[in-house]
Structure formats: C-alpha cells, structure tokens
C-alpha cells in the first residue's frame with residue numbers, strides 16, 4: 001500500500017517539513033510545481049498542498065499522514081489525531097488589542113469585533129469563556145484590521161511578538177499554543193506502514209534534542225562520569241589499546257544539559273571530549 005503524506009507546499013512550515021522528510025530517510029525530488037511526488041526509496045507519495053488544507057485531506061482519506069500546525073488542525077475541526085509534535089513552527093494564537101486600548105482581560109472583549117484568520121478557534125474560545133463577541137473572518141492582514149476600522153481587536157498567530165508590536169498591538173491572552181505536528185486518521189494508528197513513517201519522523205525530532213558524547217578517562221573515573229552522563233541505560237565503556245588503564249566512554253546526553261555537563265566531565269577526569277549530532281533516535 002502506498003502511503004500518502006500531505007505537506008505544506010509554501011509558507012512558514014514548508015522548508016522545515018521538507019527537511020524533516022529528507023532527514024527521516026525519504027528521498028524525493030521536489031519540482032517547482034508538482035503537486036504529488038513519489039519517494040525514490042519507499043512506497044510513499046508526497047503531496048504538496050496548502051498547510052490549511054492538510055487536516056481535511058487526511059480526514060477525508062486523500063492523505064494518510066499530514067504535516068501542519070496545531071492551529072490549523074483546531075481551526076479545521078477535522079477528525080484527525082495528532083501522532084506527534086515536530087518541534088518547529090512554534091507560535092501562539094493570541095488575542096490582542098490596540099496599544100492605546102485599556103482592555104487587560106478576556107472578559108473585556110465582550111461586545112467587541114474580533115478580526116481573525118482563525119474564526120472557528122476564536123469563536124470556540126470566547127464561547128468557552130462565556131464572553132459574547134463578533135468574529136470578523138479575514139484571510140490576511142489581520143493585524144491592520146483595527147487601524148482600518150474593520151474590527152476593534154484581533155486574534156492572530158504570534159511567534160516573536162515583534163509584528164504585533166510594530167502594528168501597535170498588545171497581547172492580552174493566549175488562545176492556543178501551536179507547533180507543527182504529524183496527523184493521522186484516528187483509525188490509522190494500527191497500520192504498520194503509517195506507523196513506520198511516523199516513527200521515522202519522530203526519531204528525527206527526538207534526535208535533535210540529544211548529542212552523542214565520547215571521551216577518554218582513567219578507569220577510576222568511570223563511576224563519576226557515568227553518574228554525570230548516564231545515557232539511555234548506562235554509558236558504554238571501551239578499553240583503550242596499549243598499556244593503559246584509560247578507557248573510552250560513549251554516551252548520549254540531552255543537548256540542553258551540555259553546558260553544565262562538559263566542565264563537570266573535565267573535572268571528573270575526562271579528556272578528548274567529542275560531541276556529535278545524532279540524526280535519528282528510536283527508543
């Protein structure tokens with residue numbers, strides 16, 4: 001069975017999604033215009049589509065797997081399951097007001113016109129909060145809507161926050177936190193081919209947060225070093241050739257632990273420390 005994966009063909013998620021597929025081991029050539037491209041080394045077809053079409057294409061069986069943002073999954077209301085978070089495209093769907101406004105809470109949005117490209121998610125959020133608002137759906141240029149008099153306030157995606165600031169807007173509340181995710185149909189989780197594709201993609205995501213570390217150390221330092229970098233179960237300890245008690249120690253460590261761990265390893269007796277990236281990691 002050919003597995004079809006729908007990925008964004010342009011926009012913010014496109015480059016990272018394409019890189020993720022390639023690092024997962026899927027080989028393909030992406031033409032300028034081709035909508036559908038077969039993988040060269042696997043029974044996989046890649047569909048390049050708009051990010052906001054991905055949830056519906058998966059739900060309606062056109063694609064088996066999709067890569068898109070959580071915000072777009074929520075907005076679509078499509079019946080899909082998030083199989084894993086992909087660690088890119090992070091942003092928040094944020095309710096914001098013009099800087100000069102004195103609104104500081106969600107309750108004060110009552111009676112306001114809210115411009116947004118996420119009308120469903122926005123309406124659901126305010127209904128859930130019990131706050132009565134008018135949603136003004138827009139496809140783009142949401143952040144200028146208050147200036148144009150189309151709306152009083154907005155709900156829009158924010159990553160750094162600088163675009164909002166530039167447009168004279170102040171964030172008041174986070175409606176949802178988003179990042180790119182892999183989605184499947186709820187009944188697809190037992191399909192081994194779909195599962196294999198998900199596992200390969202998530203192994204790349206997991207590997208990004210880890211580093212492979214190698215070092216030499218005197219035999220008597222092994223316990224101290226193992227305590228610092230226990231790795232998955234325990235580090236590998238390999239004897240060195242020649243007339244020495246020194247050993248080579250191999251382990252994996254979380255990338256964000258390295259800043260603390262490297263000087264501690266040196267202090268514990270390690271030398272010749274190498275830190276290597278990991279391409280894929282499967283527990």
Ligand code: AMP
Nearest residue numbers: 010011012051069089090091157158159
């Ligand atoms: P596109 O409209 O194709 O560029 O894709 C937009 C998607 O990228 C959104 O639906 C989000 O999931 C994600 N994204 C991440 N950061 C941002 C941001 N600052 N603004 C808009 N979209 C973002």
